[in-house]
Amino acid sequence: MDPESPAPPRPPAAPARRLLPLVLPAIAVGVVCALVLLGVSLLAEQLQDVLWETLPDALGVGRFSSLWMIVMLTATGLAVGLVLRAVPGHGGPDPATTGLVDAPMRPGIIPGLLLVTTLALAGGVSLGPENPITAANIALAYWLGRRAAPGAPADLWLALAAAGTIGALFGTPIAAALVLSESLASQPGPGAFWDRLFAPLAAGTAGALTMSLLAHPSFDLSLPPYSGPHWGDLLSALLIASAGALLGLLAVYALPVAHRAFRALRYPVLALTVGGLVLGLLGALGGHLTLFKGLEEVKELAADPDGWSAGGFAGMAVVKVAALVTAAACGFRGGRIFPAVFAGVALGFCAHALVDSVPPALAVSCAVLGVLLAVTRQGWVSLFTAAVLVGDASVLPLLCAAALPAWLLVTGRAQMQLDGEGKALR
Numbered sequence: 257m258d259p260e261s262p263a264p265p266r267p268p269a270a271p272a273r274r275l276l277p278l279v280l281p282a283i284a285v286g287v288v289c290a291l292v293l294l295g296v297s298l299l300a301e302q303l304q305d306v307l308w309e310t311l312p313d314a315l316g317v318g319r320f321s322s323l324w325m326i327v328m329l330t331a332t333g334l335a336v337g338l339v340l341r342a343v344p345g346h347g348g349p350d351p352a353t354t355g356l357v358d359a360p361m362r363p364g365i366i367p368g369l370l371l372v373t374t375l376a377l378a379g380g381v382s383l384g385p386e387n388p389i390t391a392a393n394i395a396l397a398y399w400l401g402r403r404a405a406p407g408a409p410a411d412l413w414l415a416l417a418a419a420g421t422i423g424a425l426f427g428t429p430i431a432a433a434l435v436l437s438e439s440l441a442s443q444p445g446p447g448a449f450w451d452r453l454f455a456p457l458a459a460g461t462a463g464a465l466t467m468s469l470l471a472h473p474s475f476d477l478s479l480p481p482y483s484g485p486h487w488g489d490l491l492s493a494l495l496i497a498s499a500g501a502l503l504g505l506l507a508v509y510a511l512p513v514a515h516r517a518f519r520a521l522r523y524p525v526l527a528l529t530v531g532g533l534v535l536g537l538l539g540a541l542g543g544h545l546t547l548f549k550g551l552e553e554v555k556e557l558a559a560d561p562d563g564w565s566a567g568g569f570a571g572m573a574v575v576k577v578a579a580l581v582t583a584a585a586c587g588f589r590g591g592r593i594f595p596a597v598f599a600g601v602a603l604g605f606c607a608h609a610l611v612d613s614v615p616p617a618l619a620v621s622c623a624v625l626g627v628l629l630a631v632t633r634q635g636w637v638s639l640f641t642a643a644v645l646v647g648d649a650s651v652l653p654l655l656c657a658a659a660l661p662a663w664l665l666v667t668g669r670a671q672m673q674l675d676g677e678g679k680a681l682r
Contacts, residue, residue, distance in 0.1 A: 278455035281401070281408075282416050286462025289393040289420030293463075294470055296374055296385060303378035304548075320544035325380070326536030329547075332379025333532020336372045336588060337525030343368025346524075348391065351589050352515050352674045356387055356435070356632075357418045360398035369589060376588045380547035381535060382579035383590020386425050390591075393417040416459040423460030424467040426475070426644070432460030434636035475551075476647040477558035477601070482617040485654050492614045493622045496607050497658035500600050500626020501665040507577045507596075508630055508672045512680050514585035519678065524587055531586025535579055542575030549590070550576065550598030554645075557598075561605050561616055569606035573599045584672075592672060596631040597641065600624030617646040618654060625655055626662045631672050635659065 307328060312319045340347045345365030348354070361369075373388040397417035401408060419432035426432075436456050467473060518527040539546055545553045557569075564572075580595040604620030621642040628638035642655055670680035 275454050279458055282455045282458035283462040285397050285416040286420035286459035287466045289417055290424035290463040290466035292393055293389050293424045296370055296389060300374045300377035307378055322540035325539040329380055329536030329539060330529060330533040332375060332381060333528040336375050337528035339372050341525055347372050347589055352584055353676060354387060355673050356390055361391055361395045363395055363399045366392045366395050373589050376590055381583050381588050381590060382576060382595045383583045383588055384549040384594030386591030386593055388589045390418055390421045393421045415456045419456035419460035420463035424463035427464055427468050427473040429457055429460035429464045431637060431640055433457050434640050435634060475644045477555060477645050479558055479617045479646055482615050482648045482650050484650055489618055489654060493618060493654040493658040494661050496619055496622040497626040497662040498665060500603055500623040501630045501662040503577060503603055504627040504630025507581050508670050510581045511585055511672055512674055512678055514581050515674060515678050518586040527586045531582055534582050538575050538579045542572050546572055546575045546579060549594040551594050554598050554601045557601055557605060566606045566609035569602045569609055573602035592631050596627045597624055600627035617648055618651055621646045621651050621655055622658045625658060629662050630666045633671055
């Protein structure tokens with residue numbers, strides 16, 4: 257390089273006076289996002305108690321008998337289908353075509369979307385709340401923000417709502433920062449990367465603190481502490497994470513096939529009812545722990561890691577993946593992260609049951625990492641979630657190593673999201 261040639265210009269640093277006005281809107285958006293999530297979650301929990309405890313007890317039917325699971329999931333599919341047909345906007349676009357963070361929907365769609373999300377969560381559908389709640393919060397923040405501050409960039413409200421919701425979902429702003437860093441880092445714009453992350457991080461912090469203070473969420477499975485890496489653990493980590501990635505890819509490649517099958521039924525109400533029936537049959541096959549979004553159910557698995565055989569854990573992992581694919585393909589609104597976590601946890605315990613010298617914390621975290629990499633294609637959030645579940649920083653070096661072959665398996669392949677024609681995105 258010519259020593260007299262001018263140095264390339266650096267991006268101008270945004271002054272503090274440009275960032276400070278974003279703090280209050282970010283905090284407000286984060287708090288509201290957390291309250292929306294909390295409200296839907298509490299309502300779903302109350303309805304779940306009625307559907308799975310009060311009602312079967314009154315009828316003299318076993319709460320999680322095969323008959324009740326089949327009846328309840330089928331009824332949930334029918335109810336969601338009827339609501340989607342009746343509400344404005346029909347709950348938004350086909351959920352098989354949406355990701356975690358998408359363009360804002362029309363505000364009129366949101367009440368119906370939240371209603372069917374509540375029904376699905378309470379009815380035992382194997383989907384989490386993250387996608388529809390994020391979509392609802394993005395729509396509300398965008399609509400209100402554009403009216404309150406029309407001069408602000410439109411993308412600001414999308415980033416604030418996404419960060420606030422993700423922060424509330426995981427109970428920490430780090431998750432929001434990691435998710436958004438993958439998209440913000442590739443976007444052109446003035447200022448340093450942390451200048452662009454400043455307001456979303458504030459929203460994520462507000463959402464996480466609101467949820468933590470009101471609901472005290474915890475992802476720690478309280479597994480036996482990991483004693484530290486050994487040479488044998490490295491091989492185990494690589495194999496288990498790769499197996500998790502293959503299990504996740506099974507869901508990815510099954511989604512368009514299942515989606516075509518349900519679209520062939522032509523009528524959304526029929527598709528959701530049939531989907532509910534399939535979910536009920538899967539629940540009867542895999543047991544009641546394979547129902548619902550999976551966050552509380554993984555804690556039951558972790559509380560008794562020796563309570564099932566390797567085959568039992570493997571069966572639950574496969575059933576959960578099948579339930580996730582079915583629910584996503586037939587039209588239920590919901591997210592895929594939490595069900596994928598359950599499948600990974602079950603697969604990790606399967607590995608530990610097969611080779612008891614593999615520490616449970618290592619097996620579970622690596623399996624969750626592999627499944628999430630395949631299902632989400634978001635490396636940071638996959639690593640973060642896997643590490644948070646075991647609450648032990650000593651697994652991080654092995655997790656980073658395990659992520660490498662798992663990523664090689666999933667990169668460039670079909671994603672668990674479809675386009676308008678039902679073909680998998682790449």
